[in-house]
Amino acid sequence: MVWRVQCGDLISRDRCVAVYVDDGEVVLVGPPGEAARLSADQLWQLRAALNEAAELAER
Numbered sequence: 001m002v003w004r005v006q007c008g009d010l011i012s013r014d015r016c017v018a019v020y021v022d023d024g025e026v027v028l029v030g031p032p033g034e035a036a037r038l039s040a041d042q043l044w045q046l047r048a049a050l051n052e053a054a055e056l057a058e059r
Contacts, residue, residue, distance in 0.1 A: 001056065003052065004017070006042060009036070020053065
């Protein structure tokens, strides 16, 4: 399962942050070579994705 959270970069291009579980560890992948700019709503989505991934990793 991969969670994708839409975000932007520093010059407002559409990007995404991906979250997934690999071998019991949570992996967070940002835009390659860039910063991710997230709104408050996008941060809530990222938080939810990280929480779900953490629960899955603990199984």
